[in-house]
Amino acid sequence: MSLLTASVFLLLLLALSAFVSGAEIAIAAARKIKLQIIAKEGEVRALDVLHMQENPGGFITVVQVVLNAVAISAGAIGESAISPYFQLVVKNEAVSSVISFVLITSLFSLLADLMPRRLAMSNAEAFAVRLVRPMMALTFIFKPVIWVFDGAANMLFKFFGISTIRQDDITPEDIYAVMDAGAEAGVLKKQEHHLIENIFEMQERTVTSVMNPREHIVYFDTKMSTEQIVETMIEQPHNKFLVCHDDDLEHIIGYVESRSFLALVLNKQEVSLTDKSLIKPALFVPDTLSLFEVLEMFKSTGADFAVIVNEYGLVVGVITLRDVMSIVMGELVTLEEQPIVQRTDNSWLIDGMTPIEDVVRALDIVNLPRNQNYETISGFMMYMLRKIPKKTDSIEYANYRFEIIATDNLKITQMLVTRLDETG
Structure with missing residues (x-):
């Protein structure tokens, strides 16, 4: 095989591999909610992407078959057509084969794998919509192969009791993550972020x-x-x-x-x-x-x-x-007297009856021990001290010092909370 013919075949294989790699990532990474929005706007190809996501067996089989076939073909062509030219230079058949292998592998890894995948990830929904129809055609062509391999895979999954159904249920944690990302990106304002967070918190607070x-x-x-x-x-x-x-x-x-x-x-x-x-x-x-x-x-x-x-x-x-x-x-409501008042960058005055959820948020503490046993900052102090609190009692937790500065009989009326890692 001449160098020109080998180069043409390698370019065709490179293009096929790039297409399949990009389509694989785009269709797999495309978000269901965004695809549904695109479909409602009139783009029927988004429905094809959703259908392919719900039935990924044939799609995955095509990807693996094509990529493996391309890799084997590219290796064979490179070995037979390109290696002899390197042998003329290095005068060693083994070394020329290694150079040929490294060159072809590097070329395909960069141009047919890494770059198409990164490009598809940058805008997964748009690429998925554009590439889904050619991918469907490829799936139709390889239907007999898909039937064999997909059927065998399904039998093995069923034998081992493994479910392959894609789970697209959205949890509160998913929504929190999206909100946090939106706040960091500047899409959500701080007040809007707190407002949405507070609405979800209503289901947890009694x-x-x-x-x-x-x-x-x-x-x-x-x-x-x-x-x-x-x-x-x-x-x-x-x-x-x-x-x-x-x-x-x-x-x-x-x-x-x-x-x-x-x-x-x-x-x-x-x-x-x-x-x-x-x-x-x-x-x-x-x-x-x-x-x-x-x-x-x-x-x-x-x-x-x-x-x-x-x-x-x-x-x-x-x-x-x-x-x-x-x-x-939350902060959008102006109260006559704020239960949490920040004195300095590292200290807060907190009313003893302040709900523990508000304290955790204000101090940015991940969690407090056994927080199901109390509802206010006073309850937290009683739980940690294991006694009826009195003025000047204090504890240290999560790099904060909690000190009681005012009481009314048996009730804590005011506390001073100080961040320790900044006060050294």
Whole structure:
């Protein structure tokens, strides 16, 4: 075989190998969601790519058969047509064969394997759409070969109980990874990233993580006088107040809206907390519900206020729609007093009742030990100290120092958290 003929054959084999290598990577790497979008825009070839991804047996068989056949053919042509020319120079048959082999292998590795694959990876969906039809034609040509090899492979997989079905289920972790990549690339703003992250977090956080706890609930007894009620409403302004029998939170009869009550008082009408037209029924929810479930319950009932009850039937707190939305909106919601205040680059003042999820995010800590046992930073301190905390108690964890700087009886009211690796 002449050098010209060998060169033509090698170029044809090079082109075939480059096409198959590029098509293999493009079709395998093309993202299902993006292909579906392209198909909806009218590109029917995207549906062919999706079909090939769902049934990859024939496609993979063609790739392997063609690439192996090309490699063997290129080696044979190189050995027979090119090696003699090197032998004239080096005067040694073995050395000339090695040089010929290295040259052909390097040429095919670079031009028919590495470069086409990298090029196809750079824009997998676009290349997959363009190359899928020629690949389908190649698959049709090699159908008998595919039937033999693919059938044999399927029998072996079935014998060993191995599933070859492509799994395209999207998990929350996949979405988090996409969001992180989008934030790093500047596609998502920081606020948008936090907003989406908070929405997913609602399914994991329970109502107790953001509730107003029992000891902070302001409520009225049915026997309280109008003057006492008005005075309480002025001192502690809220939109809604629970109403109880016998000054007992376990005997809630409903709630009263401060606006409606004060309107009656200003009109100098007779007002009584036993008036059924004034008292509205309260919504009770278990403390095991997630924030997402509570939001759905608010939506279905039209309520924006709920009483949280534990497994023993005891009231543990209350939650409002505003509390839930403050978690969703995160930093976009302006609170009267921030529970986490950064003093310097390495220190934070944190309210003792701050949900542990907010602390982890603010400090960028990967995880806290046994975090299912507590919901606030106070609970974390009690768990780590293994005692009732007192002022000046401190612990060190994950390169942070957690120090209690203020307490109210048995409750932690404020903590100072300092990063240690920067303070040296």
